[in-house]
Structures are given as structure tokens and as C-alpha cells.
Amino acid sequence: MKNRILFSIVLTVFSFVFTVAAKQEKYTKHTVSKGETINIIAQKYKVTPYDIYSLNPDSQNGIQLNSVLLIPATNSVVVLNSSQNDSQSKNPNTHLVQPKETLYSISKQYGVTIDAIKAANGDLLNNGLKIGQNIKIPSGNGQAVAAPKPAEPAKVAAPVVTKPVVKPTAKIETPKVETPKGExxxxxxxxxxxxxxxxxxxxxxxxxxxxxxxxxxxxxxxxxxxxxxxxxxxxxxxxxxKPAADVVKPTVETAAPTASSTKKYLEEYVVKPKETIASIANDYGMSEQELISLNPELKRGIKLGMILRVPKGQRKEPVKKEQGNLLKTINTNARKQLALLLPFNISKIESDTVNSTQARLKKDKFLNLTLDFYSGALMAIDSAKVLGMNVDIKILDSQETKNSSNVAALVQQNNLQTMDAIVGPFYQSNVEKLAELIEPTKTPVISPLSKEVGKKYANLYQSMPSAEFLRSAIFDFIKAKNGNIIAVVDTKKGSVKQYIQEMQPNVRIAGLSEKGAFVADSLKVLFQKDKLNYVVLASESTGMILATTNAMLAAQKEYQVQLVILEQNDTFDFEEISLTRLTKLKLLYPSLSRPNETNEANQFDAKYKKLNKILPNQYAIRGFDVTFDTLLRLSQDKTFEETVQSSPSEQIENKFDYAQNTTYGYSNNGIYILYYDTDLTIKEAL
CATH class of the missing domain: 3.10.350.10 (LysM domain)
Incomplete structure (x- = not known):
């Protein structure tokens, strides 16, 4: 993100344009007529269905009358082999990949192995099987064979649960796996x-x-x-x-539950205002995907008043949370104990005979991060004293790296299981180890900086919202606005594309060129004039960011458009991508923290600078916010766990709104949806 200071100065905009040299390719626009299919259109323009699917990924789910498709120019299509065009009619040794086909199903259809198909097609299948591809089908000796006619499916009666049915032995390659003990x-x-x-x-x-x-x-x-x-x-x-010994035992075929038997375990739920797929799934202790599988209509988005099928009797009653009441209910009578486990790694500094402490501080980023967090925590402790909180603080050196720590020894030497709460260590594996060691006493362990999601313990509190939650939150926000959502996904962002396809099926993905470059027309044909068009951009390529935003700026004359990113992206800080460009497109993004210009925040900055001769950075503010939130929760008449169930809190830049996980422990869902406004400020989106 752009540094906060950039918003307080007047920017001079230079008429300098960063140009990315690229070969321009021409595309034809085709409006779908009645009765047309992708194969018919491909034959008309002398291209393959794969070429059309590449530029129009949405068409893999079917095409509609009057929808517009981009068709690549014939001379821009790369011929993979000399017999590719019209291969199905002229070359019986190839197979045209159809929707829902896999290498596994094709290998069974032709009686060859998956490895043999991959070997016959060289680099063509490096990025997986694509609809519309023409692939070579080898024979057992490596020569291509004609495709056999598919056998007519046999009529099979529905399975009946009576007595065991012995499956006939077949030559099937079974996975070589380590057999688990027991069942x-x-x-x-x-x-x-x-x-x-x-x-x-x-x-x-x-x-x-x-x-x-x-x-x-x-x-x-x-x-x-x-x-x-x-x-x-x-x-x-x-x-x-049960695991087999030396003989093959019969396998019991179990019939899947019928619709009538499933109904006994389901009930109906009516969607209320401001509810999202994620919030309802969480209330019923299930994943978003499981909720969508019960209610396929959710693929098109969630709407107020929808009637959903949900597991009967599984809903967790929501606890009403009151924002900002912890300061009003401080109890100064009961004495509490808090431990901070921070990775100072003092022993390493003392044993370093080569570098002085000053020299080490100059190059040890992790140590600097620790000291910044510590300086913020000290200010939180000082504020607690001013407010009369009755808490004893113990600060310990966790002596940690990513793969080791002093946690076990500290627990034993300092009776950490008797503490009322512990903040730290920093690394996820170490904080999980601590939670495991003291889980019997239910002592809360707050993970201050890790975004990782690992093992769950009943006493573990993840104070950093996960990347998965950030993604889900921004999509829930823009879906609630009833806009048209389009994604431009770099080929290097395969995991993002998979997430969108699986978890956000209503989002349309713009096609890229054969070389993975952005194609302006593939974005424009997906725009709608009667809606705000949200363009979700997942790329760290300066060229792709500039090309996409150029296309959006040009489209502003005809369409409403807004740029969206799913996570912090340092590429947007490059000077080639001007702040003015981002404000014109009102860049929207999820954030763990917010810019805060209130009197309280300014006073904090001034006090911190007076003590440390510098303004606080994000880690210093994080140190204050996590520590002060913990101190506030300890200074209540309720237990720490009861406070997180009933009371969110908001500190200098961070929000703490914990939600119980479906298994064990708690995760912080307190985030902000922010955008760049035209007055060069960052604001919270409403």
C-alpha cells in the first residue's frame, strides 16, 4: 500500500507513460446466435474450441443467446501439430477434450495409461488438461491408435443394502500407500x-x-x-x-442416502439482512463449500429472504456483542498475571563476537521487529497503569527461530500454566507448542503476529485474521453491493484462480492471450452498463497491472468500474503505478489495520515519538494494540474467553473481533474494507 505520508502532501502529476512493449493481437467479436455451440463457432472461424475457451473462460460453463465471444485471429493461433485443424474428422489418433473430461477418464476410454498420454503430448499438458484441446492418443507401444467407439452404457440397478457383494477382480492400479493402523x-x-x-x-x-x-x-x-x-x-x-491380511475380503456396497432420508437431518433457514454465505456457514459449523453443496442456488450469490437448507439443530446461538464497552467495565480489584514471550534472542547477541550490538541492530530485521513490538507493548503497559488496571507483567525471552524455541523450559521454570494470559511467541509452530503445553489449565495464548493456520487448541487465540478470511470478506462485501464481479488473474496466481473457481463460482474470469498477457477486449465484453463493475486483479506484474488499469480508465466513459485486490500488493507501491491512477479507480481492498487520524491516535503518535525519537511503525502499533486489548480483557469481571465471546474492541489501528472456530480455539475476524478516495485519502468502505 502507499505510505500514509503520501496522502498528506500535494502530488505533482507528470505526463509520463510507462509503456510495455508487446505484440498487439487482433480479435474478432462474435455474437452467439440461436442453436450455435462452441464447436460450431470454432469451425466457422477455423480455430479450435480451446482457443475460444482460453479467451472466454466463462464459456466453459455454457454459452447464452446474444452473449459476446472473443475469437482470436486465425494467424495468431499456434498449431500444435500439423494435423490439429479438423483433427477429429481427419485424424482419428487424436481426442478433442470435452467438458468434465479428465486424463483418468480419457485413459480408461482408450485403454492407455495417463503417463503414456502425457508422454505423447510433450509440453502440451504441462498446465493440465484444457477443454477444447486436441491431444494425441498413443497405443501400448507408443504409436497412436484410432479412438474406439464408446460402449453403450449397461443398465445397472440401484444398489440395495442387503448382504455383502463381492466385487469382481480387475486389473486396476491401486495406490501404493502406507496402510494406516487399525481401520x-x-x-x-x-x-x-x-x-x-x-x-x-x-x-x-x-x-x-x-x-x-x-x-x-x-x-x-x-x-x-x-x-x-x-x-x-x-x-x-x-x-x-478392516485392513486385509493375505486374502481379499468382500467389500460392502452402501447405498447413498435418498432425498427423503436426508430431509430428516435438514431444516430451512431464511437469510436475514447483512448475512453472508461465510457467516451462515460459520453459525452452522460447516464450510462455505458444504453450505453451497446443500444449496446450489448460492453459486449465483446470496439474497435477503432466501430459504436455505441447513443441518438440523446445529446452529450456534449468536452472542450479542457490544462495541467499545471494555473501558467502561474495568475491574481494578482482582489481580491478574500476564506474560509476554518475545524473541529477543539475548544469548545470540551476547555470544556474537564479530558484530557489536549496534551493528547487529543495523542488519537484523527480526530483532528490529521484536524491539518495535516491545516498544508498543511498553506503552500499553504504561496506559494500563494510568487506568489503574491491576496486572502483574512478566516479560520473557522466547529465544526462538522458526524451527526452535525456549518455550518448554520457560513453561517449567516460570509456571506459565498459572498465568491468566500469555502473548507470544511470534512463530506459529512455537505458539502452538506453548498452547499445547498449557492447554489443561485453559490459559489463553494469544498469537500476536502469525497469519498461518495450523493446529487448533482450545486455548489458542489467533489475533491476526487469516489470508483466507480476508479473501472471503472482500468477496462478501462486493457481492452484497449486487455488482458485476470480474477477475483478471495472472497465470502465476494459480491458487487464486482455483479459489475463485471453487469458492466464488459467480465471479467471471477474463481470458488471457496465449502467452498469458492481458487482453483488453476480454475484460470489456464482460462489463455491464446497469451495474458497478468490480474488477478483481490478482497479479504482481507491473505490466499487467498497468494494462488492466489502462483498460478500466478507458472504460470509465461508458461503465462504472472499481478496482479490487485481495491482499496487500507491494507492486502497487512502484512509482510507475501512480497514486492518481489508483484513486481514480477507487482501489478497494481488505486490510488488517486502518489509518487513524483521531485525537487519540495523534496523541499516541506524539507520546511515542517523545519517548523513542521516531514515529511508531506498524509493528510498534501492533505491539500496543495486541497488548492493550489483552490487558483490557483481563481487567473484567468475566473470564478472558467470555470477553472475546461478548465484546469486540478497537484500538489504535487494529480491531479484535474473535469468533470461535468450528473445531477448537478462536480466530480474529476484525478487519477493515478500505478504498482510495479521490481526495488522496484512504477511507473505510461502507
Missing amino acids: TTYHIIEPKETKYGISKKYGMTIPELERLNPQIVSEFPIGFKLVVSGNAVNQTAVETT
Whole structure:
């Protein structure tokens, strides 16, 4: 983000334009007529369906009458092999990839292995299988073979749960995995399921799921039998068997619940004002994806008054929170104890015979961060004294790196389990270790700086909102505005594209050129005149940012447009991207902190500068905010946990609005949605 100081000075705008040299490609616009399909349109313009899908990703979900498609010029299409054009009619050795097909299904259709198909197609499949691609189909000896006619599907009766049915033995490559001890649980991949959804269902991470099932690293075929661990919330399509010894035991086929049997476990819920998919899912202890799977209509967005299907009796009663009442209810009678575990790493400094302390301070960024946080914490402690809070403070050196710490020894030597609360350590693995050691006493452990999401403990409080929550919050905000949402996603941001496709299916993604460059027309054809067009830009490329914002500025004559980013992006600080450009597009983004120009904030700045001869940076302010929020919560008639359940707080720049996780512990959901205004200030969006 732009430095706060930039907004307090008058900016002189120079007429300097940063030009990115790129070959301009011409595109034809085609309006879809009645009865036309992608294949028909591709044949008309002598391009492949893949070329059309590349520029119009939204068309993979179907095309509508009168919708506009971008068609690449014939001379800009790269021919992957000499027989590519009209390959389905002239070359039976290739296969035109259809929607919902996978390498797994194609390999079964032609009786070849996935590896053989990949080897036959060279670099074509490096980025995965794409709809509309023409791929070579090899034979067993490496030569291409004609595609067999698909067999007519046999009529299979619905499974009946009576007695075990022995499956016939078939030559199927089973995953070579480490067999879990005790019972092994399997899951059959259903249509529209994802790795993310299945891993959440069984309390696993995606890497754990891939370790048990190496075959799904590059493919995720429907019908594949996964080895999973843990107990699923909903055991649909799950088989549980004892590990086999030397003989193959019969497998029990279990019928999936029918609609009538599922109804017993569901109830209806009417959407209330200001509710979002995320908030309702959280209230029912489920993921957004699970809620959408019960209510597919949510893919088009959530609306006031919608009737949703939700798990019966699972709703957590929301606790009414009152903003800003902690200062009014301070109890100075009960004495409390707070420990701060900060990574000063004093022993390393003392044993450093090469560098003086002053020299170390100049180059040790982590030490400087620690001292900044500490200076803010000291101001919070001083403020607590002024207000008469009755708290004993213990400051300890956690002696930590990312992979080690002094936590275990500190717990033993200082009886940390008797504390009323502990702030720190800094690294996620170390704060989790501390929470684990003192979990029996339920002593709150506040993680001050880590955004990571790891192991959950009942006494662990993540004070930094996660990146996943920030993404979800900004999408919830713009969806509530009923705007038209379009995403421009750099090819290097594969995880962002996957997140949008899986979790924000109503968002349309603009197509890129064959080389991954931004195409202005692919954005403009998605604009709507009767709505505010939000353009979500995910890229760290200066060229792509300039090209996208240039197209948006040019479109302002005809359309309402606003630029959106999902997280802090340092590229926007480069001088090539002027502040004026961002204010004209009212850059909108989620933030952990806010600019604060109130009298209280100015007084804090002045006092800090008087003590430290410098204005506070973000870590100093964070140190104050986390420590003072903790001190306030300890100085109440309620327990620390009761205060986070009932009372959010807002300090100098940070908000603390904790929500209980669906498993254990709490996460801070206190964030701000900010935008750059035309008067060169940052404001909170309403």
C-alpha cells in the first residue's frame, strides 16, 4: 500500500507513460446466435474450441443467446501439430477434450495409461488438461491408435443394502500407500467434489490427502477410491473396512442416502439482512463449500429472504456483542498475571563476537521487529497503569527461530500454566507448542503476529485474521453491493484462480492471450452498463497491472468500474503505478489495520515519538494494540474467553473481533474494507 505520508502532501502529476512493449493481437467479436455451440463457432472461424475457451473462460460453463465471444485471429493461433485443424474428422489418433473430461477418464476410454498420454503430448499438458484441446492418443507401444467407439452404457440397478457383494477382480492400479493402523477409511470421489472439500470433511490437509493418494497430485478423477483418515461429518459415499491380511475380503456396497432420508437431518433457514454465505456457514459449523453443496442456488450469490437448507439443530446461538464497552467495565480489584514471550534472542547477541550490538541492530530485521513490538507493548503497559488496571507483567525471552524455541523450559521454570494470559511467541509452530503445553489449565495464548493456520487448541487465540478470511470478506462485501464481479488473474496466481473457481463460482474470469498477457477486449465484453463493475486483479506484474488499469480508465466513459485486490500488493507501491491512477479507480481492498487520524491516535503518535525519537511503525502499533486489548480483557469481571465471546474492541489501528472456530480455539475476524478516495485519502468502505 502507499505510505500514509503520501496522502498528506500535494502530488505533482507528470505526463509520463510507462509503456510495455508487446505484440498487439487482433480479435474478432462474435455474437452467439440461436442453436450455435462452441464447436460450431470454432469451425466457422477455423480455430479450435480451446482457443475460444482460453479467451472466454466463462464459456466453459455454457454459452447464452446474444452473449459476446472473443475469437482470436486465425494467424495468431499456434498449431500444435500439423494435423490439429479438423483433427477429429481427419485424424482419428487424436481426442478433442470435452467438458468434465479428465486424463483418468480419457485413459480408461482408450485403454492407455495417463503417463503414456502425457508422454505423447510433450509440453502440451504441462498446465493440465484444457477443454477444447486436441491431444494425441498413443497405443501400448507408443504409436497412436484410432479412438474406439464408446460402449453403450449397461443398465445397472440401484444398489440395495442387503448382504455383502463381492466385487469382481480387475486389473486396476491401486495406490501404493502406507496402510494406516487399525481401520482404514475410504472415500469415493463424487462429481463436483474437490480436494479442499474432502480434506476439510475428514479433518486433513491437502498435502496429507495427496501423501496417502499420490495418484491425485496431478489428477482428481470422479469415482476414484481415496484413502482418508479421521471421521467424516457426513459419511455419504464412504466405505470402511478392516485392513486385509493375505486374502481379499468382500467389500460392502452402501447405498447413498435418498432425498427423503436426508430431509430428516435438514431444516430451512431464511437469510436475514447483512448475512453472508461465510457467516451462515460459520453459525452452522460447516464450510462455505458444504453450505453451497446443500444449496446450489448460492453459486449465483446470496439474497435477503432466501430459504436455505441447513443441518438440523446445529446452529450456534449468536452472542450479542457490544462495541467499545471494555473501558467502561474495568475491574481494578482482582489481580491478574500476564506474560509476554518475545524473541529477543539475548544469548545470540551476547555470544556474537564479530558484530557489536549496534551493528547487529543495523542488519537484523527480526530483532528490529521484536524491539518495535516491545516498544508498543511498553506503552500499553504504561496506559494500563494510568487506568489503574491491576496486572502483574512478566516479560520473557522466547529465544526462538522458526524451527526452535525456549518455550518448554520457560513453561517449567516460570509456571506459565498459572498465568491468566500469555502473548507470544511470534512463530506459529512455537505458539502452538506453548498452547499445547498449557492447554489443561485453559490459559489463553494469544498469537500476536502469525497469519498461518495450523493446529487448533482450545486455548489458542489467533489475533491476526487469516489470508483466507480476508479473501472471503472482500468477496462478501462486493457481492452484497449486487455488482458485476470480474477477475483478471495472472497465470502465476494459480491458487487464486482455483479459489475463485471453487469458492466464488459467480465471479467471471477474463481470458488471457496465449502467452498469458492481458487482453483488453476480454475484460470489456464482460462489463455491464446497469451495474458497478468490480474488477478483481490478482497479479504482481507491473505490466499487467498497468494494462488492466489502462483498460478500466478507458472504460470509465461508458461503465462504472472499481478496482479490487485481495491482499496487500507491494507492486502497487512502484512509482510507475501512480497514486492518481489508483484513486481514480477507487482501489478497494481488505486490510488488517486502518489509518487513524483521531485525537487519540495523534496523541499516541506524539507520546511515542517523545519517548523513542521516531514515529511508531506498524509493528510498534501492533505491539500496543495486541497488548492493550489483552490487558483490557483481563481487567473484567468475566473470564478472558467470555470477553472475546461478548465484546469486540478497537484500538489504535487494529480491531479484535474473535469468533470461535468450528473445531477448537478462536480466530480474529476484525478487519477493515478500505478504498482510495479521490481526495488522496484512504477511507473505510461502507
